[in-house]
Amino acid sequence: MLEIRPNCENCNTLLPNDSDNAMICSFECTFCNECVSTILQNVCPNCGGGFQKRPTRPVNCLTGNCVEKYPIGKRKVFKPVESNKFKVILKTFMNIEPRKR
Numbered sequence: 055m056l057e058i059r060p061n062c063e064n065c066n067t068l069l070p071n072d073s074d075n076a077m078i079c080s081f082e083c084t085f086c087n088e089c090v091s092t093i094l095q096n097v098c099p100n101c102g103g104g105f106q107k108r109p110t111r112p113v114n115c116l117t118g119n120c121v122e123k124y125p126i127g128k129r130k131v132f133k134p135v136e137s138n139k140f141k142v143i144l145k146t147f148m149n150i151e152p153r154k155r
């Protein structure tokens with residue numbers, strides 16, 4: 055189950071549950087769309103994987119699987135990209151399509 059983390063790991067922009075701007079990798083490293091498309095170039099600095107748009111957890115509790123029972127994450131991860139370290143990761147992964155990494 056996703057934590058639905060509250061912010062972009064790189065620029066700290068808030069990414070609430072209903073944000074259309076939140077992107078995640080398979081480990082749920084969470085970044086805003088701007089950071090993913092500009093700085094990260096669709097390469098996760100923590101794992102090298104690609105990103106997809108994060109889904110929104112329903113607020114409607116008809117099914118019981120909703121934000122009331124499974125609250126939105128409050129744990130902030132703020133770990134701006136270190137450009138020297140990231141250079142190597144970017145170079146390794148950027149020219150391989152995400153499904154083949």
Ligand SMILES: [Zn+2]
Binds near residue numbers: 090
């Ligand atoms: Zn960002």
Ligand SMILES: [Zn+2]
Binds near residue numbers: 080082
């Ligand atoms: Zn990752």
